[in-house]
Amino acid sequence: MADLDVVTRGGVLIDDEGRIAEVADADKLRKEHPDARIEEVSGVLFPGFVDSHTHGVFGPPRTADQARRAKGIEYKTIAEQGGGILSSVRDVRALSEEDLLALTRSRMKRLLGLGTTTVEVKSGYGLSLEDEIKQLRVIRKLGDQGPTLVPTFLGAHEVPAEHRDDPEAYVDLVVNEMLPAVVQEKLAVFCDVFCEPGVFTPKQSERVLSEARKLGLDLKIHADELDGSGGAELAVSLNARSADHLAAISDKGVGALARAPRTVAVLLPGTQLFLGRTNRAPARSLIDEGASVALATDFNPGSSPGMSLPLMAMLGVSQLKMAPEEAVIAVTVNAAAAIGVADRVGQLAPGFDADMVEADIGDWREMPYWYGANMVRRVWKRGAPCP
Numbered sequence: 201m202a203d204l205d206v207v208t209r210g211g212v213l214i215d216d217e218g219r220i221a222e223v224a225d226a227d228k229l230r231k232e233h234p235d236a237r238i239e240e241v242s243g244v245l246f247p248g249f250v251d252s253h254t255h256g257v258f259g260p261p262r263t264a265d266q267a268r269r270a271k272g273i274e275y276k277t278i279a280e281q282g283g284g285i286l287s288s289v290r291d292v293r294a295l296s297e298e299d300l301l302a303l304t305r306s307r308m309k310r311l312l313g314l315g316t317t318t319v320e321v322k323s324g325y326g327l328s329l330e331d332e333i334k335q336l337r338v339i340r341k342l343g344d345q346g347p348t349l350v351p352t353f354l355g356a357h358e359v360p361a362e363h364r365d366d367p368e369a370y371v372d373l374v375v376n377e378m379l380p381a382v383v384q385e386k387l388a389v390f391c392d393v394f395c396e397p398g399v400f401t402p403k404q405s406e407r408v409l410s411e412a413r414k415l416g417l418d419l420k421i422h423a424d425e426l427d428g429s430g431g432a433e434l435a436v437s438l439n440a441r442s443a444d445h446l447a448a449i450s451d452k453g454v455g456a457l458a459r460a461p462r463t464v465a466v467l468l469p470g471t472q473l474f475l476g477r478t479n480r481a482p483a484r485s486l487i488d489e490g491a492s493v494a495l496a497t498d499f500n501p502g503s504s505p506g507m508s509l510p511l512m513a514m515l516g517v518s519q520l521k522m523a524p525e526e527a528v529i530a531v532t533v534n535a536a537a538a539i540g541v542a543d544r545v546g547q548l549a550p551g552f553d554a555d556m557v558e559a560d561i562g563d564w565r566e567m568p569y570w571y572g573a574n575m576v577r578r579v580w581k582r583g584a585p586c587p
């Protein structure tokens with residue numbers, strides 16, 4: 201994870217399809233390709249950042265939750281009082297697909313302006329067949345108008361009000377009706393579950409995820425976020441693509457992820473910070489024991505209205521004690537692995553999409569350093585400058 205290749209006075213040769221043909225000394229490339237159209241870049245050029253965990257389709261912000269929290273009311277109590285995830289569910293249900301699309305388009309544009317060229321986006325604020333599909337259609341319609349979107353079905357994000365008395369019936373609905381419809385319309389690549397005490401048990405999570413796998417979806421888990429229930433171990437036993445959050449992971453969970461052949465640990469330091477929680481995901485032991493770690497925003501209206509991956513990289517260093525090299529890898533290469541696109545994006549290397557970010561800094565270490573200002577000057581997707 202600390203294996204960062206830094207090229208000084210470098211150049212990137214891009215082919216007609218918007219793919220990287222070569223990364224080398226700029227003068228050498230100029231000499232060998234005298235006819236190439238040249239764009240001068242200064243500062244530091246990074247691969248486009250990859251946000252591997254967002255809940256980016258939502259209605260209004262939840263400022264009331266934030267004010268309650270400042271009074272000392274806890275995340276779970278806020279939810280019990282009718283705030284929390286279920287208030288965003290009411291908002292999403294009340295919005296038309298067009299209105300949700302417009303909101304999401306402008307938010308994704310902001311992410312792009314912060315250097316994020318690929319974003320995983322989850323449903324999970326619909327919690328009915330119709331409203332989950334509505335969210336996923338928004339993601340599909342946006343496609344790659346802004347950043348390239350990778351869709352995840354998160355019908356098992358919470359038990360909606362109408363199933364409060366019988367959560368098992370809601371799991372039936374997710375498995376028997378939502379999953380087949382989502383797959384039929386090819387609306388998702390991943391299926392995710394919020395596996396947490398008081399939300400979905402490991403057993404219910406396993407049921408949803410095994411069904412999803414049978415239908416051809418790849419898997420993710422919201423694991424061990426608040427109190428923890430062995431979600432990390434479940435993710436590894438199901439060979440999931442990622443186990444996310446992990447602020448309450450056990451030592452056993454760390455060991456499982458360290459030995460996992462493909463499960464990336466996606467850490468979301470903005471969430472802990474925004475919720476005012478003091479426990480942190482054990483990034484150091486995960487990395488030192490051999491796990492692959494990514495950092496993401498968790499962009500959502502309740503627990504992390506954060507949009508900036510450089511900010512998350514900074515928090516990775518300052519809060520999770522990651523090395524600057526590790527933080528860069530965590531928002532590029534490993535983030536791409538966490539959403540199954542590591543063969544196409546996340547690196548400035550031959551064969552990869554020319555998704556690139558020019559930052560107005562003198563040294564790459566300043567990316568996970570400055571915060572509160574956007575240091576990104578220009579962004580390209582597949583070689584084309586983004587407006």
Ligand code: NIG
Binds near residue numbers: 471
């Ligand atoms: O990742 N953990 C569950 N879901 C979100 C919170 C969403 C919300 O509060 O609206 C999360 O933190």
Ligand code: FE
Binds near residue numbers: 253255422498
């Ligand atoms: Fe999340």
